Amino acid sequence: MIVLKDILYRVKLETVVGNTSVAVNNIRFDSREVELNDVFVAIRGTASDGHEFIKTAVDKGALVVVCEELPEVQVNGVTYVQVADTKKALAFMAANYFDNPSEKLKLVGVTGTNGKTTIATLLYDLFTKAGYKVGLLSTVKVMVGNDAFEAIRTTPDSVTINSYLKQMNDAGVEFCFMEVSSHGIDQHRTTALQFAGGIFTNLSHDHLDYHKDFAEYRDVKKRFFDELPASAFALVNVDDKNGLVMLQNTKAKKYTYALKSYADYKAQILENQFTGLLLKVNDQEVWSKLIGNFNAYNILAIYAAAELLGLETLESLKLISELNSVNGRFQYVISPNEKITAIVDYAHTPDALKNVLETINSIRTNNEKLITVVGCGGDRDTTKRPKMGHIASALSTKVIFTSDNPRTEDPDAIIEDVEAGVQPQNFKKVMSVTNRKQAIKTACQLAEANDIILIAGKGHETYQEINGERFDFDDLKIVNEFLKQLNK
Numbered sequence: 001m002i003v004l005k006d007i008l009y010r011v012k013l014e015t016v017v018g019n020t021s022v023a024v025n026n027i028r029f030d031s032r033e034v035e036l037n038d039v040f041v042a043i044r045g046t047a048s049d050g051h052e053f054i055k056t057a058v059d060k061g062a063l064v065v066v067c068e069e070l071p072e073v074q075v076n077g078v079t080y081v082q083v084a085d086t087k088k089a090l091a092f093m094a095a096n097y098f099d100n101p102s103e104k105l106k107l108v109g110v111t112g113t114n115g116k117t118t119i120a121t122l123l124y125d126l127f128t129k130a131g132y133k134v135g136l137l138s139t140v141k142v143m144v145g146n147d148a149f150e151a152i153r154t155t156p157d158s159v160t161i162n163s164y165l166k167q168m169n170d171a172g173v174e175f176c177f178m179e180v181s182s183h184g185i186d187q188h189r190t191t192a193l194q195f196a197g198g199i200f201t202n203l204s205h206d207h208l209d210y211h212k213d214f215a216e217y218r219d220v221k222k223r224f225f226d227e228l229p230a231s232a233f234a235l236v237n238v239d240d241k242n243g244l245v246m247l248q249n250t251k252a253k254k255y256t257y258a259l260k261s262y263a264d265y266k267a268q269i270l271e272n273q274f275t276g277l278l279l280k281v282n283d284q285e286v287w288s289k290l291i292g293n294f295n296a297y298n299i300l301a302i303y304a305a306a307e308l309l310g311l312e313t314l315e316s317l318k319l320i321s322e323l324n325s326v327n328g329r330f331q332y333v334i335s336p337n338e339k340i341t342a343i344v345d346y347a348h349t350p351d352a353l354k355n356v357l358e359t360i361n362s363i364r365t366n367n368e369k370l371i372t373v374v375g376c377g378g379d380r381d382t383t384k385r386p387k388m389g390h391i392a393s394a395l396s397t398k399v400i401f402t403s404d405n406p407r408t409e410d411p412d413a414i415i416e417d418v419e420a421g422v423q424p425q426n427f428k429k430v431m432s433v434t435n436r437k438q439a440i441k442t443a444c445q446l447a448e449a450n451d452i453i454l455i456a457g458k459g460h461e462t463y464q465e466i467n468g469e470r471f472d473f474d475d476l477k478i479v480n481e482f483l484k485q486l487n488k
C-alpha cells in the first residue's frame, strides 16, 4: 500500500487541501488513463494544459490532484496538492513511488546530439559480456537483464523510467545505461534520478523546432551535468567545442576524452577500413568491428566509462574488440553477385549524415558510385532539411530524395524543403521518388557492380509513420529483397 505523504518526499509543496495519509493506486499524468484512487498530475504541455482535465480525472476516480493552480471547484474527499512545477513534482513522486530505484544500481546517462544509442548499447553489451546483469533505456529498446521491451521514446517519462529501474532492482541489475535526450532533460523526465555518471558525446544541429535556439539547446544539455552529484563522474568529448561548457558548473568529478585535443582519455586511429577500426587507446592497441571516425569516439567513450565504473582495463579492451555494431547504425549487406554494398544508417541530422558520407567516401575508391537514399521526418525541425539536402548531394555520386516518416505533413512538401539546399553544381545528381520503397528499388536498379548504396534516416525503425498510422517498414529488409529480386 502506498500512502500519499510517503511519495511527497522532496516535492516542494505550496498548498495542501485535504488528507495526505490516503492510500493511492497509480500516478498518472494523462486523464485518459486515470482509474480509481489514482494520483493525477496536471502538466502544461505544448498542445494542451493538463489543468483542463482535472475534472475529468476526478470524475474517473482520481483521489489526489497535483497541480500548479488549484481548481475553483474542489471535490470533497479529494486531496489537492499545489506545487510550483508539476513536471518536477511528477519526477520526485515517481522516484519515491518506486522506492528510489536509481540509488540501488549504478545509473549512467548519455547525452549529446549523436551517438547516445550507440554508446549506451555498447556499454550494455560490454558489461553484459563482462558477466554483470545490466539494464538499458534506449531509442531502440529497453533491456532489463536479458528481457527486452519495446522503446517508445528515447528517454521515457519519469514514471516509466522509475518503473523500469524498479524492475531492474528486482532482477538484480547492477548497472544501467540510459539515453538522456534534450526533451527528457527539459521536461524533467530525469530529475530525481541518482546518476553515477554522465557522458557527453557532441552537440550539433537538431530539435531547433523544440528549443528556441542553439544556445538554449546547449544549456538544456548542460543542465544534466549541473545536476549530477559530487559522487558521479562527468565524462565529456573535448574535441567538441561545447565539451568543456558541459563541465563548467558540475559538482561531479570531471574527465575528458578526445582524438585531437589534450584529454584524460586519448585515442588514435591507426586503420579505418570497411572491416573495422584499429585504434590506439591510451597506448594500447584495440581492434573494433565498428566502422568510421565517429565510432572511434564512441569506443573511446565506452572504454573511459568502463574504467571509471571499475572494469579492468585489459579485460575491457578484449571485450570491446568483440562488440558488434548497433542495430541500424552502419548495418550493411553485400549482394552475392555484383558485390553491391547496401548500408542502413540512422543518420537523421546534418552532422550524422555528413559523418556517415565522409566515412564511406574515405573508404571507397573513385570507381565505385555512392548512391544515397534519404529524406527528413515530418513534424520535426524543418531547418535541418536544406542542410541535409546540401550534404547528401555534395558528398554522393547520386541522391534519391524520398520520404522518412512524413507524420502529418505533405511528403512532397518535405522533399521540396530538402531539395532547396542542393547547390546548382549538384542538380544533375539529384532525383526524387516520394515512395520510400520505390526509392530504394530505384537505387538498387541504378547500382552496378561494387557500388555502395546508403539508406539514411530510419536505421532500426521497423515502421513508417504516415498521418498518425504506422505501417511495417524495414530499410534493411527491403533493400535485401530488391537486391535479390534484381539478381544483383
Ligand SMILES: CC(=O)N[C@H]1[C@@H](OP(=O)(O)OP(=O)(O)OC[C@H]2O[C@@H](n3ccc(=O)[nH]c3=O)[C@H](O)[C@@H]2O)O[C@H](CO)[C@@H](O)[C@@H]1O[C@H](C)C(=O)N[C@@H](C)C(=O)N[C@H](CCC(=O)O)C(=O)O
Residues within 6 Å of the ligand: 029, 030, 031, 032, 042, 043, 044, 045, 046, 047, 048, 049, 050, 053, 152, 153, 154, 155, 156, 157, 181, 182, 183, 184, 210
Ligand atoms: C514535444 C514533446 O516532447 N511532447 C511531450 C509532451 O507533450 P505535450 O507538451 O504536447 O503534451 P500535451 O498533449 O500538450 O498535453 C499536456 C498534458 O495534458 C495531458 N492530457 C492531454 C489530453 C487529455 O485528454 N488528457 C490529459 O491529461 C497530457 O498527458 C499531458 O500530460 O508531454 C507529453 C507527456 O509527458 C509527452 O508524451 C510528449 O512527447 C511527445 C509524444 C513526443 O513526441 N516527444 C518527442 C519529440 C520526444 O520526446 N523525443 C525525444 C527524442 C529526441 C531525440 O531524438 O533526441 C525522446 O526522448 O524520445
Ligand SMILES: Nc1ncnc2c1ncn2[C@@H]1O[C@H](COP(=O)(O)OP(=O)(O)OP(=O)(O)O)[C@@H](O)[C@H]1O
Residues within 6 Å of the ligand: 112, 113, 114, 115, 116, 117, 118, 119, 139, 154, 179, 201, 202, 294, 295, 297, 298, 328, 329, 330, 345, 346, 347, 348, 351, 352, 353, 355, 356, 459
Ligand atoms: N559519436 C558520434 N558522432 C557523430 N555522429 C555519430 C556518432 N555516433 C553515431 N553517429 C551517427 O549518428 C547516427 C545516430 O546515432 P545514435 O543512434 O547512436 O545517436 P542518438 O544520439 O542516439 O540519436 P537520437 O537522438 O535519435 O536518439 C548514427 O547512425 C551515425 O550515423
Ligand SMILES: N[C@H](CCC[C@H](N)C(=O)O)C(=O)O
Residues within 6 Å of the ligand: 154, 348, 376, 377, 378, 380, 404, 405, 457, 458, 461
Ligand atoms: N528521435 C528523433 C528520431 C528521428 C528519426 C527520423 N526517422 C524521423 O522520423 O524524423 C525524433 O523523434 O526527432
Ligand SMILES: [Mg+2]
Residues within 6 Å of the ligand: 116, 117, 138, 139, 140, 154, 179
Ligand atoms: Mg538514440
